[in-house]
Amino acid sequence: MAAEPLGSLLERRLVIVTGKGGTGKTTVAAALAVAAARAGRRVLVAETGRDEQLPRLLAPGSPPVGYAGREILPGVTAMRIDPFNALGEYLGLQLGVRSVVDFVLRNRGFRQLMSAAPGWRDLITLGKIWHVEQMTNGDGGPLYHLIIVDAPATGHGVTFLDVPHVVVSAVRTGPLRRNAERVEQMVVDTKRTLLLPVALAEELPTRETAELVERLRADVGITIDRAVVNGVFPAPFPEALSDLDERLAKLPDDAPRGELPRPSTLAACARYLRARFELNRSYVAEIGRLTGLPVVCLPYLTTGIQGPAEIAVLADALVEPPRAVTA
Amino acid sequence: MHPRIVVCVGCGGVGKTTIAAALGVEAARRGRRALVLTIDPARRLADALGLRSLGNEPQPIPRHVLARLGVPGDGGLAAMMLDMKRTFDDLVARFAESPEVRDRILSNAIYQHASDALAGSVEYSAMEKVYELYEGRNFDLIVVDTPPAQHALDFLEAPQRLLEFLDSRLVQMLIHPAFAAGRFGLRLFQRSTHRILQIVERVSGFGFLEDISEFLLAFEGMAGGFRERAHRVRSLLVGPEAAFVRVAGTGAESQRQAVDFLDRLEAFDVPLSGVLINRVRRWPEGGAPPESLTGGELRESDIAALATALGASEAPDFPAEAAARAAVAAATGYAALVQRDLRSTLALRTRARDRGRYWGQVPEFAGDIHDLAGLAHIADAIFHEGEPSLGEHAGP
Numbered sequence: 001m002a003a004e005p006l007g008s009l010l011e012r013r014l015v016i017v018t019g020k021g022g023t024g025k026t027t028v029a030a031a032l033a034v035a036a037a038r039a040g041r042r043v044l045v046a047e048t049g050r051d052e053q054l055p056r057l058l059a060p061g062s063p064p065v066g067y068a069g070r071e072i073l074p075g076v077t078a079m080r081i082d083p084f085n086a087l088g089e090y091l092g093l094q095l096g097v098r099s100v101v102d103f104v105l106r107n108r109g110f111r112q113l114m115s116a117a118p119g120w121r122d123l124i125t126l127g128k129i130w131h132v133e134q135m136t137n138g139d140g141g142p143l144y145h146l147i148i149v150d151a152p153a154t155g156h157g158v159t160f161l162d163v164p165h166v167v168v169s170a171v172r173t174g175p176l177r178r179n180a181e182r183v184e185q186m187v188v189d190t191k192r193t194l195l196l197p198v199a200l201a202e203e204l205p206t207r208e209t210a211e212l213v214e215r216l217r218a219d220v221g222i223t224i225d226r227a228v229v230n231g232v233f234p235a236p237f238p239e240a241l242s243d244l245d246e247r248l249a250k251l252p253d254d255a256p257r258g259e260l261p262r263p264s265t266l267a268a269c270a271r272y273l274r275a276r277f278e279l280n281r282s283y284v285a286e287i288g289r290l291t292g293l294p295v296v297c298l299p300y301l302t303t304g305i306q307g308p309a310e311i312a313v314l315a316d317a318l319v320e321p322p323r324a325v326t327a
Numbered sequence: 328m329h330p331r332i333v334v335c336v337g338c339g340g341v342g343k344t345t346i347a348a349a350l351g352v353e354a355a356r357r358g359r360r361a362l363v364l365t366i367d368p369a370r371r372l373a374d375a376l377g378l379r380s381l382g383n384e385p386q387p388i389p390r391h392v393l394a395r396l397g398v399p400g401d402g403g404l405a406a407m408m409l410d411m412k413r414t415f416d417d418l419v420a421r422f423a424e425s426p427e428v429r430d431r432i433l434s435n436a437i438y439q440h441a442s443d444a445l446a447g448s449v450e451y452s453a454m455e456k457v458y459e460l461y462e463g464r465n466f467d468l469i470v471v472d473t474p475p476a477q478h479a480l481d482f483l484e485a486p487q488r489l490l491e492f493l494d495s496r497l498v499q500m501l502i503h504p505a506f507a508a509g510r511f512g513l514r515l516f517q518r519s520t521h522r523i524l525q526i527v528e529r530v531s532g533f534g535f536l537e538d539i540s541e542f543l544l545a546f547e548g549m550a551g552g553f554r555e556r557a558h559r560v561r562s563l564l565v566g567p568e569a570a571f572v573r574v575a576g577t578g579a580e581s582q583r584q585a586v587d588f589l590d591r592l593e594a595f596d597v598p599l600s601g602v603l604i605n606r607v608r609r610w611p612e613g614g615a616p617p618e619s620l621t622g623g624e625l626r627e628s629d630i631a632a633l634a635t636a637l638g639a640s641e642a643p644d645f646p647a648e649a650a651a652r653a654a655v656a657a658a659t660g661y662a663a664l665v666q667r668d669l670r671s672t673l674a675l676r677t678r679a680r681d682r683g684r685y686w687g688q689v690p691e692f693a694g695d696i697h698d699l700a701g702l703a704h705i706a707d708a709i710f711h712e713g714e715p716s717l718g719e720h721a722g723p
Contacts, residue, residue, distance in 0.1 A: 020340060021338055021340045021475050022338070022339050022340015022341060022576065022578075022581075023340065053580075090530075091530060094529075095526065095529075100526065103522075104523055104526055104527075107497075107523050109495050109496050109523065110497060110523050110527075112491070112492050112495040112497065112498070113492070113495065113497050115488065153339050153475065170437055170538065171531070174531060175530060175531070176530065176531040200340075203697050204697075205340075236656075237650075237653045237657065238646075238653060240646065241649065241650050241653055244653055244654060245657075247637060247641075247650065248637075250640075251636055251637065255633075255636035256632045256635070256636060257629055257636065259617070259619050259626065260625075260629045260630075260632075260655065260658070261611075261612070261617060261658060262612075263636070264611070265611045265612055266633075266654050266657070266658050268611035269611070269657050269658040269660070269662070270657040270658070270661075271693060272608070273660060275693035276693070279693075279694060302660060302663045302664060302667070303667070304578070304579065304667060
């Protein structure tokens with residue numbers, strides 16, 4: 001591992017947020033967008049799922065952002081990359097003739113073919129990201145300083161980032177291969193692109209994250225410089241009282257306490273929070289140990305993730321320097 | 328009647344695999360021979376069941392391990408993880424018309440990289456395996472842990488979509504030798520279809536479609552033998568021998584999707600099912616937490632009383648008041664979590680009840696569940712805490 005200090009999360013052009021379903025990838029992508037905008041960056045945050053989540057998180061009550069995208073906060077543009085929209089745009093660029101593109105896209109057989117065909121969604125999504133990354137504004141600077149991608153859940157391993165390489169090795173020649181090569185170059189360019197894995201500090205997500213990082217390193221070669229651990233329970237009691245739950249459990253249930261719940265109930269509540277805290281703490285260390293990565297912890301929020309207020313809290317935590325975890 | 332197949336569906340991260348395994352444990356404890364089949368490529372079930380590796384064959388859990396869980400002599404439990412690649416290779420080998428065709432398909436570049444990524448193919452080969460195991464009659468109950476799906480019944484619909492896709496004209500044209508002739512303008516096919524292929528070839532690159540067509544040939548061959556079978560599997564899964572269980576987390580998104588699932592069930596002849604809400608925080612005394620903790624005023628005199636009780640048996644320098652405050656803060660914090668789960672799951676619980684579906688909840692345990700004893704605890708929570716039980720209440 002490189003010994004040099006960790007740079008900011010905001011200094012690259014592209015951050016791909018990934019992780020197993022349920023780890024809170026979209027929340028982290030939204031929080032990163034807010035943090036970057038606060039630092040004065042023009043940000044594009046793109047989600048890839050079937051249902052739009054970002055407007056609810058960043059600007060509740062605002063209409064869907066769609067493929068065209070919309071600035072939903074000052075400095076933050078959100079979009080949802082729909083593969084069929086991206087395909088239409090790509091065919092338009094390749095064929096030049098709109099009527100031909102429409103003819104192809106309207107064809108029922110073609111749509112059926114594309115509904116089942118493997119890989120192209122990932123490739124076209126990455127292609128669109130490459131395209132946006134190349135865009136410039138009026139001054140010749142990049143249209144967006146930072147592009148954040150909420151990647152598809154890694155149900156099938158690393159397919160999303162693996163696809164350009166697969167195409168490069170499977171397709172001998174032609175435009176498809178050329179485009180895949182450009183996308184692959186972007187993905188592995190350590191100056192431009194960073195992968196941000198999101199995990200939960202529990203047993204199975206910990207192992208899955210370690211597996212994911214290992215496979216990404218081996219198969220894709222994308223830069224990973226830290227892991228984000230979501231929903232980490234804070235220490236529930238002052239340090240000197242770390243066994244408070246046990247002390248409560250020793251009290252007789254008829255101990256005088258006014259309207260407070262009986263001591264066994266108080267003990268159960270304390271035991272739960274302590275157990276979650278200790279469990280999380282040990283798996284945060286385990287994630288650090290298994291991946292060799294510094295870890296950024298985001299706190300568990302009792303309120304759940306309702307909207308901008310919670311995202312703002314997570315944005316603060318996200319840009320704090322990560323800590324190297326010692327085993 | 329008892330279901331012979333239980334299909335667990337739900338989005339990722341809700342503990343589907345754990346619930347599926349717990350259902351298997353419960354069936355074994357009731358004296359049935361159960362198999363838990365997982366399709367998730369991560370080795371979750373292997374972890375949960377303490378197995379070092381899961382092959383493409385059922386791995387029985389040793390009898391002495393089961394005996395410790397109270398599994399009677401006639402009960403049994405096995406687990407297996409579907410090896411996608413191997414299942415596919417086996418299918419190709421079985422349906423290919425000649426060894427040459429088989430080898431050509433297996434060495435096809437696109438086949439090697441993408442056979443498990445063709446939309447619907449995971450579900451397709453899972454169904455194949457489920458049916459094979461069902462027909463083998465070595466198990467009284469097969470619990471299927473499906474791949475994570477955002478949308479309700481992908482597991483049922485995907486194989487059908489795959490078959491329709493293979494039947495489509497464009498694909499037929501790609502697959503059959505006429506494709507080669509098609510490039511020179513064979514009139515058997517509609518001109519528009521031909522033109523689409525020309526455009527695709529132009530955009531993708533020369534030779535790409537040949538690889539694709541060879542790749543699709545693999546599925547075509549399987550489809551021939553599989554079509555009738557897929558139909559039979561579907562009948563099995565929507566028949567009286569199967570039950571679908573939706574596993575949901577307590578998060579707002581998971582709850583919303585589960586409600587949506589119940590709504591959509593009507594559109595299918597699915598033998599319902601019900602809902603299991605996983606990792607619900609419950610108030611230790613049952614019911615809702617007391618109001619004094621969830622919004623009412625806490626009385627200083629109560630905290631002082633608790634501090635006195637806590638300090639009674641401690642050294643004089645014990646920070647009793649700080650301890651009492653921390654205890655109350657912990658109770659208030661936990662009460663808020665219980666309250667949040669009660670609220671977030673209300674719509675789903677109500678909906679399940681209204682529709683006559685069973686529903687159950689699994690409490691969140693303090694630690695991780697990663698062994699058979701933990702799975703047995705989950706089964707206890709589902710089946711022995713006064714909630715309706717699976718099987719007896721399946722179906723409206």
